[in-house]
Amino acid sequence: MQLPEHGANPRHVYEKFGMEAPAEINDFSENCNPAGPPRAVFELWPKLISRLNAYPDPSGEPFLSGAANYHGIPVSSVIAGNGAAELFSLIAERYRGKQAIVVHPTFSEYEATLQAKGVEITRIVASEEDGFKLPVETILNSLSSASVVYLCTPNNPTGILPERADLLSIIHKAGEIGCEVVLDEAFIDFIDESKSFIAQVKDFPHVIIVRSMTKMYAIPGIRLGYAVAHPDVIAKLKSQLPHWNVNGMAAAIGAVCLDQEAYRIAAIGHANEERKKMTEFLKHHGCTVTDSETNFLSFKPPNARKLYTDMLKQGIVLRHSENFRGMDGHYLRIGMKSSEEMEKLRGKLTEWFENERFLE
Ligand SMILES: Cc1ncc(COP(=O)(O)O)c(C=O)c1O
Known part of the structure; x- marks a missing residue:
């Protein structure tokens, strides 16, 4: 049976299995900040109603300037999107009818958006024996045949952050041969902004960086993301976007979110602590x-x-890896949730491991 492609839709998983969903579900298959949206978003919420009868700013202000200020870069280097998902679809258009390298296991939307534009995919699969480390040599050797290489930093579903030196060697070689590099930094907020490539993008006109507001700020429903690149690339991308692609409420919420330094620090601390405990x-x-x-x-x-x-039956939803090439169903992904939920998960897993040992 083919399982649903994404995390974050637990009811679909139960439907697929023909199981009745338990009243209480703990969903570890999605990766949003368990703290929920920042308090400032709830404070802003009642005021947003007054924006319903006005068209939004066509560039996504005040979010666009907020993102530029946050990174200390010019507004002309940033484009706002209806989620990173919209930007991936827009970016894929640049490579219509060409060739792209996608390094697996990784987020399925790169291939989905590229294939929709008739892009031919060269797949490189990171080896399990090597701990799914970025296969730098294989990538370097394949670049000459491609118009673009997509890299997820940190990678979904492994969580591995490629070494800066490895990224730089790929970016340098790609630049020399006219291949673009798309870096997906949707989860880098949970590591450290200093690990982002955004500060360096001005030196590399062939690099496009995509960011999502969904994960750190726990706002998947509002749909907000942005991309950073050379102003010429951004201008071209903007010319292909539908007008008013970012709604006014999302733009206002996004600007407020980017001011939440203490919220971010707490989220990084929590993710680190829970990931280490679970590991x-x-x-x-x-x-x-x-x-x-x-x-x-x-x-x-x-x-x-x-x-x-077995976990599904108990209302615990993990993320399967059946559509992650290179993992092929043998791995499961866990998003870090509240400490209570993580404790509950460890309890259920302990029972399961003990029972399996008994059955051996
Ligand atoms: C690696 C990665 N990039 C981008 C996205 C899409 O983010 P958004 O919600 O901003 O469209 C996801 C969503 O799961 C993701 O896992």
Whole structure:
């Protein structure tokens, strides 16, 4: 049976299995900040009603300037999108009918948006034996055939952050041969802004960086993201966007979110603490765990499909890896939730591991 492609839709998973969803579901398959949206968003909310009868700013202000200020870059280097998802679709248009390199296992939307534009995909699969580390040499050797390479930093579903030196060697070689590089930094907020490539993008006109507001600020429903690139690239992308692509409420919420320094620091601390605890727990039970630096991790239990379905029955939704090439269903991904939820998950997993051992 083919499982739903994305996390974050637990009811669809139960439907697919023909199971009745339990009244209480703990969803570890999605990776948003468990703290929920910043308090400032709730304070702003009642005021947003007055914006309903006005068209939004066509460039996504005040969010656009907020993002530029946040990174200390010119507004001309930024484009706002209806989620990173819209920007991926827009960016894929640049490569219509050409060739792209996608490094797996990774986020499925790169291929989905590229294939919709007739792009031919060269797939490179990071090796499990090598801990899914970025296969730099293979990428360097393949660049000459491609118009673009997509890299997810940190990568979804492994959580691995590529080494800066590795990224730079790919970016330099790509620049020399006229290949563009798309970096997806949707989860970099949970690591450290200093790890972002945005500060360097001015030196590399062939690099496009995509950011999402969804994950850190827990606002998947509002749809907001942005991309950073050379002003000429941004101008071209803007010319292809539908007018008013970012709604006025989203633009106001996004600007407020970017001011929330203390909220971000707390989220990074929580993600680190819970990821380390969960990693240790899973390794103690004999699982291989990806070397994640962000707010999710993937692990390989003895029988992933069984663990996945056994947990579903108990209202625990993990993310399967059946559509992640290179993991092929053998891994499960866990998003870091509240400490209480993580404790509950460890309790359920302990019971499962003990029961499996008993059945051996
Ligand atoms: C790696 C990665 N990039 C981008 C996105 C899309 O983000 P958005 O909600 O801003 O469209 C996701 C969503 O799951 C993701 O996992």
